[in-house]
Amino acid sequence: MVQKYQSPVRVYKHPFELVMAAYERRFPTCHLIPMFVASDVVNEESSEDGSTHRVERRCALDVDAPRLLKRIAGVDYVYFIQKNTLNRKERTLHIESHNETFSNRVIIHETCCYSVHPENEDWTCFEQTASLDIKSFFGFESTVEKIAMKQYASSIKKGKEIIEYYLKELEEEGITHVSRWTPSTISLPSSRPTSPSTNTPDIPRLAVIPAVSVPLSTEDNKLDADYIKRYLGDLTPLQESCLIRLRIWLQETHKGKIPKDEHILRFLRARDFNMDRAREILCQSLTWRKQHQVDYLLETWTSPQVLQDYYTGGWHHHDRDGRPLYILRLGQMDTKGLVRALGEESLLRHVLSINEEGLRRCEENTKVFGRPISCWTCLVDLEGLNMRHLWRPGVKALLRIIEVVEANYPETLGRLLILRAPRVFPVLWTLVSPFIDENTRKKFLIYAGNDYQGPGGLVDYIDKEIIPDFLAGECMCEVPEGGLVPKSMYRTPEELENEDVRLWTETIYQSASIFKGAPHELLIEIIDASSVITWDFDVCKGDIVFNIYHSKRAPQLPRKDPLGAHGITSPGGNNVQLIDKSWTLGQDYSMVESPLTCKEGESVQGSHITRWPGFYILQWRFHNMPACSATNLPRVDDVLATLQVSSHKCKVMYYTEVLGSEDFRLARLSSVGSTHTNQHALFLST
Known part of the structure; x- marks a missing residue:
């Protein structure tokens, strides 16, 4: 496979003729390039008027390769043929070179060009491209490719420095001007020093390239090296090459708007x-x-009023690195209320607008701070986070948002500061972390409790003067405080007909009927202690009591027969009883959580860390059920009689999930560990 490389445009803020005088001093050898051993002129010719000069050289290079490889190849030096064409009239120098050694096994082709800057005739541009095609090399093809890439990167880095070195040398010798070619005059590199009165004026040091993300010239595939460093950051020569080549490919093949260079670079990174x-x-x-x-x-996009009032996020100054700072008070946000009031699409649209605004602010801060700023910092305050935030449609909406953002806004998050992580945070983290890219997870810094106020805390990343007041700072923050979204703002089932919320409710939630004297029970087998059982249910009708029991032995599952010996299944198939009437509480099974009374219309989320392996039974029972009914189930005839009484019927929709103990322990370690004594654990993936 042919590997191609292309460098950005290097700009010498000197006239073309002076740069050519400096270039000629590189031959026959150059002490600044130790690998450049020798060069011999094998052919030289000029046009009759002297406007064109062609030189062909044979150059010997002592390539930095393993000695073993040189011995196998049977050579000490690698020879290249270089052909230079200087057009003094057009003020261009074209250079083509290819390898003579091993040309039947490896084909290296390089082209370079010196030309006049398109916007300033007293400046000179330099461009360089190369291609490498390794057909065979004694089984060392991969090694040769790495060596060639290393040599190319070194050549790119050294090239500009060498020209500038000889330009300075010329200046020290008094040569600051070389006349342009005219039909009657030939300007040679050995031009005599001119007097100060005939020197050109000092060349201004400010580039004429606009300080925005635009190419060097009307040829949109050209990028200036100084522009890359100023607006995109320090890149290796190979990284610069990838950026330019991908940009050229888009211009040649993509139909539509070409993204900005910063955007392309994020996907490459x-x-x-x-x-x-x-x-x-x-x-x-x-x-x-x-x-x-x-x-x-x-x-x-215009945010609906409910988002303006209840979405607890907003932009707030910048961090110590100049990155835009976004604050999200997730613990104060009614995620369920927002999903019910807006639907998933509106929430997603809002998050996308936040990301687009973040990109715009990065561009502005790049200009303000005079250095590349390509990402932002997000501060997430989790005070108030509880199991209510684990409402499954809300979690699934979050996962979809994460998926869309990860796919379309890579490398836009510079750092994520998670503050005041409560004990319930590991449950949420275990659910969402598998959907977050590993490189993104490395940018997470998590603090439990008030650890963020001490050494290694928030002040290391945000100036003390802009820490929000709700985080014990002095700066007033305009991020909404949130609160519960009024149910009057919820969208009706008809309005949500095409929304994913309704589909999730139908596909991931199960429904169960609960009768007076006939609770609904769910069996969960736990193999590893310290696993986490999570639940999320809505009480659709009536009032219920929720219990969790543990048993070392498995209850006998009810038969499909509605009148099974060990349980009762309602005609609708959505009522199951597991606890045998012969079982005794405290002997055959035990209660592991205090009973929870839930009213009609309530949404309940929770979790339980299991202490023992065995069988756990989640039970929803009628609120007015006698206390003894949990251990002594009524006779079948009594239960059948109650089925006829509609006022004795409750209904719940529920979802349960078991989180592995290993994942949960890792997340818990990350969220509740001390940021002072367990700094490495807080980075999760470092």
């Missing part, structure tokens, strides 16, 4: 600069943006 993988996810994201008109979201 997300895939460790693997061109093929980055190109795949970027193209998918560009298609998604076009389908959903995301480019126009900030101009077209």
Whole structure:
């Protein structure tokens, strides 16, 4: 496979003729490039008017390769043929080089060009591209590729430094100007020093390249190296090459708006600069943006009033690194109420608008702080988080939002500070962490309780003056305080007909009828102690009491027969009893949680960390059931009689899940450990 590399445009803030004088001093050898052993001119010619000069050189390189590889190859030096064409009239120098050694096994081709800056004729541009095609090399193809990549990166890095070194040398010798070519005059690199009166004025040090994300010239595939460093950050030569090549590919193949360089770079970073993988996810994201008109979201999206009043998130200054700071008071947010009032799509749209606003703020801060700022910091306050936040449609909405954001906004989160994580946090973390990219998880810093106020806490990342008042700071924060969304704002079932919330309720929730004297029970087998049983149920009708029991032996499951010997199944098939009437509480089974009374219309979420393996029974029973009925079930005839009394019927919709003990312990360690003594654990994936 042919590997291709392309460097950004390097700009020398000196005239072309002076740069050419500096370039000629690289030959026949250059002490700044130890591997450049020698060069011999094998052919040289000039046009009649002297405007064009061609030179062909044979160059010897002492490649930095393992000695064993050199012995196997049978060579000490690698020879290259370099052909230079200098056009003094057009003010260009084109350089082509290829390897002479091992040309039947490895093909290396490199092209370079010096030309006049398109916007300032007193500046000179330099561009470089290369290709590598390894057909065979004694079984060391991978090693040779790595060596070639290393040499290319070194060449790119050294090239500009060498020219600038010789430019300074010329200046010290008094050569600060070389006349341009005219039909009657040939300017040679050995031009005599000129007097100060004939020198050109000092070249301004401010680039004429606009300070925005635009290319160097009208040829949109050109990027300036100084622009990359100023607006995109320090990149290795190979990373620069990936950015430019992917940008060119998009311009040649993509139909539609070409994303900004910062956007392309995020996808490359997300895939460790693997061109093929980055190109795949970027193209998918560009298609998604076009389908959903995301480019126009900030101009077209208006948050519903319920979001403005009850969505507890907002932008708040910036962190110590200049990154925009977003604060989310998740513990104060009524996630269930927002999903019920808005539906998933509106919530997703709102989160996308936050991400788009974050990108805009990064661009602004890049200009303000004079350095590349490509991501933001998010501070999540979990005070008030409880099992109510684990309402399953809400969790699934969160998972979908995470999936969409991960796919379309990679490398936009610089740091996530999670504060005041309560004991219930490990349950939420265990549910959502598998859907978060590993590189993203490394950016999470979690504090339990008030640990964030001490050494290594919030002040390490946010200036003390802007810490919000609700975090014991002095800065007033305009993030809404949240609260419960009034049920009067909930959307009706008809309005949610096409929403995923209704579908989730039908597919992941089970319904059960509860009669006076006939509770509904669910069996869960636990193999590993310290596993976590979670539940989420809505009381649709009537008042119920919720219990959890443990037994070392398995109850006999009821037969499908409605009048099974060990339980009763209602005609609808949604009432199951498991506790045998012969069992005695305290002997055959035990209660592991205090009874919980739940009223009609309530939504209940909770969890239980199991202490022993065995069988756990979740029970929903009629609220007015006599206390003894849990241990001594009524006769079948009595229960059948109660089925006819509609006022003695309750209904619940429930969902349960068991979280593995290993995952839960890891999450719990991360959330409740001391940030001072257990710093490594807080990073979760480091």
